[in-house]
Amino acid sequence: MTAPNGMRTMLGRVRGLGSAKSGFAHWWAQRMTALALVPLVLWFVISIISLVGADHAAVSAWAGQPVCGALLIALVIAVFHHAQLGLSVVIEDYVHEEAPKIVALVLVRGLAGLLGLIGVVSVLKLMVGS
Amino acid sequence: MDARKRPLSPHLQIYRWQITNSLSILHRMTGVALSVGTLLLLYWLAAAATGPAAFATAQAVIGSWIGRLLLFGWSIALFYHLCNGLRHLAWDAGYGFSLPSVTKSGMAVLGATAVLTLAAWIAGLVI
Numbered sequence: 695m696t697a698p699n700g701m702r703t704m705l706g707r708v709r710g711l712g713s714a715k716s717g718f719a720h721w722w723a724q725r726m727t728a729l730a731l732v733p734l735v736l737w738f739v740i741s742i743i744s745l746v747g748a749d750h751a752a753v754s755a756w757a758g759q760p761v762c763g764a765l766l767i768a769l770v771i772a773v774f775h776h777a778q779l780g781l782s783v784v785i786e787d788y789v790h791e792e793a794p795k796i797v798a799l800v801l802v803r804g805l806a807g808l809l810g811l812i813g814v815v816s817v818l819k820l821m822v823g824s
Numbered sequence: 825m826d827a828r829k830r831p832l833s834p835h836l837q838i839y840r841w842q843i844t845n846s847l848s849i850l851h852r853m854t855g856v857a858l859s860v861g862t863l864l865l866l867y868w869l870a871a872a873a874t875g876p877a878a879f880a881t882a883q884a885v886i887g888s889w890i891g892r893l894l895l896f897g898w899s900i901a902l903f904y905h906l907c908n909g910l911r912h913l914a915w916d917a918g919y920g921f922s923l924p925s926v927t928k929s930g931m932a933v934l935g936a937t938a939v940l941t942l943a944a945w946i947a948g949l950v951i
Contacts, residue, residue: 725913725916728909728912728913729913731906731909732906732909732910735902735906739899739902739944742948743944743947743948746948746949749876750872750875750876750879750880751876753872753879754872757869757872766869770866770869773862774862777855777858777859777862780852780855780856780859781855781856781859784852784855784856809863809866812866812870813866813869813870815873816866816869816870816872816873817869817873819873820872820873823873
């Protein structure tokens with residue numbers, strides 16, 4: 695069989711033609727953020743418990759430490775990326791009309807990016823302030 | 825158009841609920857709930873960065889009975905999604921697919937969710 699572009703390898707010809715398209719990258723990102731969130735969430739829950747009743751100065755000092763600040767930023771990024779990936783799948787599964795689906799997807803991804811940015815900026819401000 | 829009768833997925837109202845499909849949809853529901861609940865924690869973080877007055881307001885909102893109720897619900901959803909997420913990661917790695925082990929790991933997830941939620945609240949309120 696002669697292909698129109700006979701110089702290309704078999705793999706090169708089929709690459710990108712599967713049903714998953716960029717689905718693997720989405721699936722993999724969801725797993726990687728999940729894996730990162732296991733220790734980050736446990737650390738955050740333990741930290742929050744130790745901060746019960748703490749005043750503004752104590753919380754600011756805690757979040758302003760380099761290690762705590764970096765872990766908080768990692769947590770915020772992983773949380774909002776993971777949430778956006780998961781919510782996108784829920785929208786794609788249940789919203790069948792094309793226009794509302796695209797509006798919902800754009801809203802969820804835009805909001806996740808913006809809220810994540812608010813979280814990162816808040817932590818940076820606490821780090822610089824202390 | 826070919827009118828062959830193709831197999832349909834079971835209709836929800838006549839489908840017999842089992843631990844497998846219940847925990848599966850619960851994973852999704854807790855995921856959506858956590859996405860919304862995370863706003864409460866982002867508010868707390870942003871208030872801390874804004875200043876002492878805003879932080880005092882945030883502490884009062886979260887410390888009120890409705891704030892605590894939301895936080896309690898959020899903690900159950902968090903620990904469930906965390907434990908069941910680990911179960912999903914094990915499946916992705918190829919482990920635990922037999923029916924008995926799926927049931928067993930499902931029960932373990934429910935037990936661990938209850939234990940972790942109670943432990944976190946006892947640690948937070950009593951110790």
